[in-house]
Amino acid sequence: MSDSQGSSGSATTGRTSWTSLPAPLRRFLRTETGSAAVLLAATLAALIWVNVDPGSYERLWSTRLYVGAGDDRISLDLHDWVNSGLMTFFFFVVGLEARREFDMGDLRERRRVALPALAGVGGMLVPVGVYLALNAGEPSVRGWGTAMSTDTAFALGMLALVGPRFPRRLRAFMLTFTVVDDVVALAVIALVYSERIALAPLLTACGLLAVVLLVRYAGVASGFVYALFGVALWIALLKSGVDPLVTGLVLGLLTYAYPAARGDLERASGLFRLFREQPTGELARTARVGLAAAISPNDRLMDLFHPWTSYVIVPLFALANTGVVLSGELLARAFTSPVTLGILIGFVVGKPVGIVGVSWLVTRLSGGRLRPPVGWAAVAGGGTIAGIGFTVSLLIAGLAFHGALLEEAKIGVLCAALCASLTTWALSRATALLPHERKARALLGTSAPLTDLTVDVDDGRDHVRGPADATVTLVEYGDHECPYCADAEPVIRALLGGRDDVRHVWRHLPLTDVHPNAQLRAEAAEAAAGQGAFWEMHDWLLAHQEETSVPMLVRQAKVLGLDTERFREDLRARTGAERIAEDVESADESGVSGTPTFFVNGRRHHGAYDSAALHAAVRAARVRADLGG
Numbered sequence: 001m002s003d004s005q006g007s008s009g010s011a012t013t014g015r016t017s018w019t020s021l022p023a024p025l026r027r028f029l030r031t032e033t034g035s036a037a038v039l040l041a042a043t044l045a046a047l048i049w050v051n052v053d054p055g056s057y058e059r060l061w062s063t064r065l066y067v068g069a070g071d072d073r074i075s076l077d078l079h080d081w082v083n084s085g086l087m088t089f090f091f092f093v094v095g096l097e098a099r100r101e102f103d104m105g106d107l108r109e110r111r112r113v114a115l116p117a118l119a120g121v122g123g124m125l126v127p128v129g130v131y132l133a134l135n136a137g138e139p140s141v142r143g144w145g146t147a148m149s150t151d152t153a154f155a156l157g158m159l160a161l162v163g164p165r166f167p168r169r170l171r172a173f174m175l176t177f178t179v180v181d182d183v184v185a186l187a188v189i190a191l192v193y194s195e196r197i198a199l200a201p202l203l204t205a206c207g208l209l210a211v212v213l214l215v216r217y218a219g220v221a222s223g224f225v226y227a228l229f230g231v232a233l234w235i236a237l238l239k240s241g242v243d244p245l246v247t248g249l250v251l252g253l254l255t256y257a258y259p260a261a262r263g264d265l266e267r268a269s270g271l272f273r274l275f276r277e278q279p280t281g282e283l284a285r286t287a288r289v290g291l292a293a294a295i296s297p298n299d300r301l302m303d304l305f306h307p308w309t310s311y312v313i314v315p316l317f318a319l320a321n322t323g324v325v326l327s328g329e330l331l332a333r334a335f336t337s338p339v340t341l342g343i344l345i346g347f348v349v350g351k352p353v354g355i356v357g358v359s360w361l362v363t364r365l366s367g368g369r370l371r372p373p374v375g376w377a378a379v380a381g382g383g384t385i386a387g388i389g390f391t392v393s394l395l396i397a398g399l400a401f402h403g404a405l406l407e408e409a410k411i412g413v414l415c416a417a418l419c420a421s422l423t424t425w426a427l428s429r430a431t432a433l434l435p436h437e438r439k440a441r442a443l444l445g446t447s448a449p450l451t452d453l454t455v456d457v458d459d460g461r462d463h464v465r466g467p468a469d470a471t472v473t474l475v476e477y478g479d480h481e482c483p484y485c486a487d488a489e490p491v492i493r494a495l496l497g498g499r500d501d502v503r504h505v506w507r508h509l510p511l512t513d514v515h516p517n518a519q520l521r522a523e524a525a526e527a528a529a530g531q532g533a534f535w536e537m538h539d540w541l542l543a544h545q546e547e548t549s550v551p552m553l554v555r556q557a558k559v560l561g562l563d564t565e566r567f568r569e570d571l572r573a574r575t576g577a578e579r580i581a582e583d584v585e586s587a588d589e590s591g592v593s594g595t596p597t598f599f600v601n602g603r604r605h606h607g608a609y610d611s612a613a614l615h616a617a618v619r620a621a622r623v624r625a626d627l628g629g
Contacts, residue, residue: 035310036157039390042315043322043414050323057323074235082313082320083395088234088248090309090317090391091186094152095252096302098179101172103257103298104591113176115362115370120177122358123386124148124184127346134342143339143400145192146409147346149185149392152178153314154417159385162425165432167443167620170378174386177355185392186249193399194242201240208233209250216254221297226251243399257298268294269513314391321394324410334411339401343393343412348419352383377431377442384427387420389413440623452604455586457505463534466496466503472621474614475505475599477587480522480541481515481548482595488609489542500618506538508583509595517548519580524553526576531562601625 050057061079068074076084102113131147155178156171212229230251237244271290275283292300324330334340359379363371372379390413397409431442457464457473474495478485495502508525510518521541528537540556550571557567570576590599598605598614601621607613 035153035314036161038311038315039154039157039318042318046319046321046323047326049319050325054323054325061320061323074238079320079398082317083398084238084244085234086313087317087391087395088245089305090153090248090313091182091245092248092252093302093306093309094179094182095249096255096257096298096305097175097252098183099253099255100257100298100302101176101179112373115359115372116173116176117180118362119355119359119372120180121184122354123150123177123351123383124181124354126354126357127350130346130350131342134338134345138338140337140339140342140401140405143342143397143405143409145185145188145396146339146393146400146413147343147350147389148181148188149389149396150178150181150351150386151388151390151392151417152182153310154390155385155388155420158388158417158421159381159424162421163381163385163428165428165443166378166381167374169373170382173373173379174382177382178386181386182392183249185396186243186246189243189392189396189399190246193396197241198239201236202242205233205236205240205242208236212251212254223297223301245395255298255301256296258296264294273513317391317394321398322410322414324407330407331411333404334408337408339405339408340412340415343389343409344416344419347387347389347393347416348384348423351387351389351420352380352423355383355386356380372445375440375442375445377427377434377439378445381424381427381431384420385424387423388417390417444620444624452590453599453602454589456602463506463529463538464503465535467501468503470501470503471625472500472502472601472618473505474502474618475507475602477507477509477583477590477592477595477597479509479511479515479518479595480525480538481518481545482511483545485596486542486545488596489539491609491611491614494611495614495618500615501622502618507586508580509587509592509597510580510584511595519577520548520550520553520571522580523571523574523576524557526579527567527570528557528560528562530570530575531566533560533562536560 046057061077061082063078064075065078065081066073066075125148127147128144131144132141135141135144152175156174159166159171159174208229212226212233215225215229230247233251234244234247237247268287268290271283271287275287356376356379359372360376374382393413393416394410397406397413401409431439434442453475457475459468474492476485476488476492478488492504496504508522510522512519525534525537525541528534537556537560540560550568553571554564554568558564587597590604596609598609598617600617601624603621605614605617
């Protein structure tokens with residue numbers, strides 16, 4: 001059972017696995033990048049539509065839709081169904097990603113939460129302060145919430161387009177503070193911009209949430225049950241006057257994320273083999289359930305909802321909310337309006353000042369114990385691109401303003417998104433002009449990355465090739481019957497033969513549920529290791545992955561000049577089995593689910609393992625090591 005990852009489908013993106021799950025954060029960011037173009041297109045479409053035929057635009061979004069019957073029906077216009085209904089799924093995805101980072105990402109080391117969380121708060125308070133200063137004493141002061149929240153999807157997508165030189169870890173840092181941003185923004189919507197609160201429905205919503213927590217505690221895994229409670233909670237909040245968007249974020253934050261357990265993965269492989277042997281409808285259903293059960297609910301729901309929110313719901317929201325009839329009179333009024341200027345300056349100036357300023361202050365006050373995971377130029381780039389406040393800003397503007405003030409607010413939001421993108425592009429270009437060492441420090445910083453490899457390399461135990469004093473250590477969990485491991489081998493040899501200052505460590509991960517001879521091959525490599533010929537046998541095993549037998553292995557041992565009687569006896573006694581089991585246990589502890597899986601200086605490498613990808617990972621690790629050295 002194998003899987004290919006990546007759009008190219010090349011062997012260097014494949015991985016034989018117990019689940020073959022693609023990296024969650026990589027998948028999330030890739031989807032965000034692709035959706036940025038769709039969001040831009042929807043925004044332009046709304047502006048063109050409303051300026052060509054404003055009547056049809058208003059008629060469509062004011063169309064009322066009803067759900068239910070009689071007095072119990074819910075009546076909202078199409079605009080509100082998008083803003084309060086469909087956008088619930090957007091915040092559900094935000095909650096899922098936040099929970100994933102907390103359970104499996106950088107935030108699983110809890111001290112790393114503090115700095116980006118505080119930076120997120122600073123990146124909200126400063127823009128709000130700018131807005132309040134410009135709107136003090138005006139009726140428009142009520143719209144202060146419009147200037148505070150970053151659009152996670154749009155900002156990450158535009159960052160990939162205008163700031164490709166910034167390191168990938170910046171995306172993870174941004175994701176953390178924008179999640180804090182979204183949580184606070186939803187709290188503001190619920191507490192400040194909700195209508196008059198009805199106590200009975202609000203208490204009902206609290207009761208439903210308590211039931212959801214009890215059901216979750218009891219271990220109920222049925223998605224249908226949670227969907228019913230989610231709908232009931234959404235209706236209760238809607239009737240209470242609290243914006244029901246809160247429902248999505250809360251349910252997302254409650255959805256566990258965890259790496260697949262080896263037992264679950266092996267059961268899934270067994271169910272697939274049963275279906276392969278007897279392809280009946282019943283076994284097909286059983287296999288589907290087993291495969292789905294092997295991964296976390298967070299993974300399943302992210303795969304289901306994230307493409308829809310990125311490519312349909314958020315662009316539809318943009319289509320419904322960015323329509324403003326442009327005229328010379330409106331633009332002249334907007335750029336002298338405290339509403340437009342408060343939003344524009346708040347986002348373009350206040351956001352980076354708040355994020356960078358708080359990050360610097362926390363770093364200084366902690367004596368460097370808490371610091372950003374990237375360099376200060378990258379932090380500044382994250383701050384400038386965070387000035388895109390599209391989705392939540394338009395949402396709050398629609399709640400806070402009407403008529404001319406709403407038009408001015410929309411102009412401010414759109415102009416802020418444009419200026420934030422241009423500023424980030426200029427900063428990226430300026431950073432690229434720095435001398436190499438200063439540029440590396442400005443982009444990568446000196447913060448040590450979170451180590452994913454739980455069992456450190458032991459030179460006296462592990463199989464190591466390459467310079468003993470190499471700056472970069474590349475650990476590979478592999479299977480000698482895995483075709484993807486064989487495909488990766490020439491890339492590793494090129495790394496070792498070049499000027500990359502790298503050493504390679506092999507650890508066994510025989511996937512016997514998909515490669516029946518993997519354990520025997522691993523034990524043959526260990527039998528050869530007993531006579532000092534591990535790497536010679538390793539190379540031969542990867543190059544010859546046909547049917548394996550003991551006589552074949554013994555013949556190869558003879559070719560290598562080994563004592564064949566000792567080799568045969570070691571195979572019979574399974575002298576390497578305990579060592580292999582230790583490698584498998586360390587793989588489990590490090591969350592490894594497939595082969596080949598690489599760790600570069602203890603940090604898990606996600607994505608392709610072709611020459612370009614691994615060389616880039618090694619170079620980045622070497623630069624970080626030099627900066628920290």
